[in-house]
Amino acid sequence: MHLIGRLLSLALLLPALPAMAQTGTASPGFNYFHRAGATLEVHEADIRFCEGEARKTVAQYVEAGHYDKPRPGLFNTALLNAVQLQFDRNQVQANIETCMLIRGWSVVRPPAADEQSLLGAHQASLVSYLSARVGAATPQGAEIRRYDPTLAIVYTMPGYASKPQESLSYRAVFGTEPPVFALPKAAEWPEEWxxxxxxxxxxxxxxxxxxxxxxxxxxxxxxxxxxxxxxxxxxxxxxxxxxxxxxxxxxxxxxxxxxxxxxxxxxxxxxxxxxxxxxxxxxxxxxxxxxxxxxxxxxxxxxxxxxxxxxxxxxxxxxxxxxxxxxxxxxxxxxxxxxxxxxxxxxxxxxxxxxxxxxxxxxxx
Known part of the structure; x- marks a missing residue:
């Protein structure tokens, strides 16, 4: 959906982030996904599935990976392209989190000392940290979000943070370097519909x-x-x-x-x-x-x-x-x-x- 259209649709619907509802934002913090009894292999498979589905939501008018190309219309500027790219990155992260929650995972924020040390850690260190935690009997940290289908949907913007809202789990699977998003063009409505x-x-x-x-x-x-x-x-x-x-x-x-x-x-x-x-x-x-x-x-x-x-x-x-x-x-x-x-x-x-x-x-x- 076009950035300007999203702004108009959501401008009046910006409540504070609730702990347990479906929203349009990723949880704050360098978090990981937890499900009692799960293995690292299951964790990675679910992250990859959710990432694949989340990428399908990016701006329809963007050619695959070409946010530097001019766009048609009034707002044809490099600055807006950059803003759109950042919005899409954060949107992908928010949708990955929603997808993981619905698949039975919860969002856990590590203790503050762990979180600070992990932010700059290499991918292997992140994997090692998660190996004893993603499937632990109880979350090791603060559980800040889980899926509850009885709660009303809350509409919040994915946001424009200068750094993508990537989770610890995401970095452990896809690497510690900020991704160069070659975001694919979202599917058009099928012609036969x-x-x-x-x-x-x-x-x-x-x-x-x-x-x-x-x-x-x-x-x-x-x-x-x-x-x-x-x-x-x-x-x-x-x-x-x-x-x-x-x-x-x-x-x-x-x-x-x-x-x-x-x-x-x-x-x-x-x-x-x-x-x-x-x-x-x-x-x-x-x-x-x-x-x-x-x-x-x-x-x-x-x-x-x-x-x-x-x-x-x-x-x-x-x-x-x-x-x-x-x-x-x-x-x-x-x-x-x-x-x-x-x-x-x-x-x-x-x-x-x-x-x-x-x-x-x-x-x-």
Whole structure:
């Protein structure tokens, strides 16, 4: 996602870094990842996997490794290219950390004396230090972050620190020299993907039309959520491989705070498995909730509210949505049966932040 777009999207959402939530920043300190019983080999394999997924989130307009080349548009300056490179480096580190947390690791900060001595140590020394710590029965240091799927997502900027926020674990795997990032271009949306538009006249739909309905709600002007849904299935001969649509919470100019607004989205969809793909800047590629839609059904995905930043839990009562739909369609409505734990390629579609999200109370796939 373009730097300027990220700034505009996130400028109002900068709370202090919580210890246990998913955020857009790496934890402060020269930290390592810990999981009781893990080996150095497993630690390295997970770091390399997460680094590969995290690199897919870098700026789409940057040619692979060429941050020194001019860019099109108004902000065509060497300085902005340098800032973008630093942002991307820190974004990669933040996404590596999120990925490791979701894979069961916690972030541990070594004791102060150890941390200072390790900052300038060679790679072999870092590996030696971690050999007795990454899989220890208890963390040796201060555990400062772990994954908790019940917490709301918090949106913070990856940051512009002059030195990349590299962890001890990262340096132990990839070396102690600051990396010369030849960051790859993020994957574009596949050409065969089909973007679905909402149905403008639900009353005209036939009784056997396969439908997916989303209700959004809000009472806070200026605070909007944008949710993306995706069908992920085997390729079908009569339709594109994937279909995507977006549902946004309501907003309008001169909206008075406290005045409730709602929007009902009706989409005609192919049957199959539908996932909550992500929000405005995030992809839930590391673990997304989803549900099945069978041919001829009208499935209600839930009510999503913009009341609490980062709280995307759907409310599954169908009555509020049914009351706003034509009677024939309202009578067909059934609540989606969510299941957690669907993963997909983090580079397609591209996004800024890697996430996982779980619907509370849903079973795992």
């Amino acid at each position: 089909q973007f679905l538009n909402r149905v403008k006249a639900p009353a005209a739909l036939g009784p056997a039309t396969t439908l997916l309905i989303v209700r959004t709600h809000g009472t806070r002007p200026g605070q909007q959520i944008n949710l993306r849904f995706m069908r992920i299935e085997e390729r079908a001969s009569d339709s594109p491989a994937l279909q995507v649509f977006q549902a946004s919470s309501p907003t309008k100019m001169f909206w008075k705070a406290g005045t409730p607004m709602q929007d009902i989205y009706v989409f005609e969809v192919p049957p199959g498995r539908w996932l909550l793909l992500g929000d405005t800047i995030s992809t839930f590629c590391l673990g997304a909730p989803g549900f099945e839609v069978k041919a001829g059904e009208a499935v209600f995905a839930g009510t999503f509210s913009s009341e609490v930043v980062g709280d995307l839990q759907p409310k599954m009562a169908v009555e509020p949505a049914a009351a706003a739909l034509p009677p024939a369609l309202a009578g067909r409505l059934r609540a989606a049966e969510w299941r957690n734990g669907y993963a997909f390629d983090c580079g397609s579609p591209p996004a800024t932040l890697l996430r996982a999200f779980e619907v509370t109370g849903a079973t795992s796939k």
